Amino acid sequence: MKQSLIIALDFPNQEETINFLSFFKEEKLFVKVGMELFYQNGPAILSKIKSMGHQVFLDLKLHDIPNTVKQAMKGLASLGVDIVNVHAAGGTKMMYAAIEGLDAGTEAGAQRPLCIAVTQLTSTTNEQMNKEQLIPGSIDNSVLQYAKLAKAAGLDGVVCSPLEAPVIHQYNGSGFLAVTPGIRLLTDDSHDQQRIATPELARQLGSDYIVVGRSITKAADPVDVYHTIRNAWEGVQI
Numbered sequence: 075m076k077q078s079l080i081i082a083l084d085f086p087n088q089e090e091t092i093n094f095l096s097f098f099k100e101e102k103l104f105v106k107v108g109m110e111l112f113y114q115n116g117p118a119i120l121s122k123i124k125s126m127g128h129q130v131f132l133d134l135k136l137h138d139i140p141n142t143v144k145q146a147m148k149g150l151a152s153l154g155v156d157i158v159n160v161h162a163a164g165g166t167k168m169m170y171a172a173i174e175g176l177d178a179g180t181e182a183g184a185q186r187p188l189c190i191a192v193t194q195l196t197s198t199t200n201e202q203m204n205k206e207q208l209i210p211g212s213i214d215n216s217v218l219q220y221a222k223l224a225k226a227a228g229l230d231g232v233v234c235s236p237l238e239a240p241v242i243h244q245y246n247g248s249g250f251l252a253v254t255p256g257i258r259l260l261t262d263d264s265h266d267q268q269r270i271a272t273p274e275l276a277r278q279l280g281s282d283y284i285v286v287g288r289s290i291t292k293a294a295d296p297v298d299v300y301h302t303i304r305n306a307w308e309g310v311q312i
């Protein structure tokens with residue numbers, strides 16, 4: 075278990091992002107840049123964040139034909155980020171192509187970014203999956219099936235809810251990462267998230283990384299809430 079807390083920087087622009095990061099002074103963070111920030115600011119925001127010493131998960135959830143994903147990943151590999159992702163629903167050939175692209179785009183001697191696959195979004199319920207996607211059975215099974223495909227294609231792990239972390243590790247080994255959004259404190263609004271867990275439960279269930287957005291970014295005191303969630307996640311007794 076890696077036990078890192080990744081803060082989702084879901085902000086509309088660089089100014090708000092850098093203002094938020096400045097609250098943390100010299101503290102080094104693991105942050106996630108997703109579609110909202112990247113599509114409105116482009117890659118420049120990544121070098122800015124990296125130059126501040128933070129680790130970056132670039133969450134663009136690629137999902138296209140294998141050749142397009144391969145060429146896109148070749149470009150993303152040159153941005154110096156630590157984690158990238160795809161949708162497992164794109165299939166094993168697409169995921170394999172993602173790794174090929176990352177390998178081709180990573181500078182000689184540098185470490186290629188970890189590549190993980192989104193399984194069933196944490197905003198999806200079991201009922202929605204059955205009725206809208208016409209996938210029968212339990213969401214655990216669907217997440218596990220996607221994870222098996224991701225592992226077969228050479229990916230490093232999956233994005234899933236903490237509730238599925240045990241089954242991911244049981245069938246794919248403890249080294250295969252379960253990166254888990256859908257984290258809420260008991261007093262938090264769940265917003266659009268459906269499959270959620272507290273940071274304590276995520277630790278008990280074996281999540282490798284937790285991804286936390288609004289509970290921290292919208293808090294009156296983000297640094298305080300960050301440390302509260304991090305302590306709960308790391309099992310630190312205060």
Ligand SMILES: O=C(O)c1cc(=O)[nH]c(=O)n1[C@@H]1O[C@H](COP(=O)(O)O)[C@@H](O)[C@H]1O
Nearest residue numbers: 082108133194195196233255285286287288
């Ligand atoms: O790939 C992701 O990061 C992701 C996958 C998923 O299934 N669910 C999910 O919430 N996420 C991301 O995780 C973050 C969760 O944010 P909060 O709900 O605000 O904590 C958002 O940036 C989402 O884009």
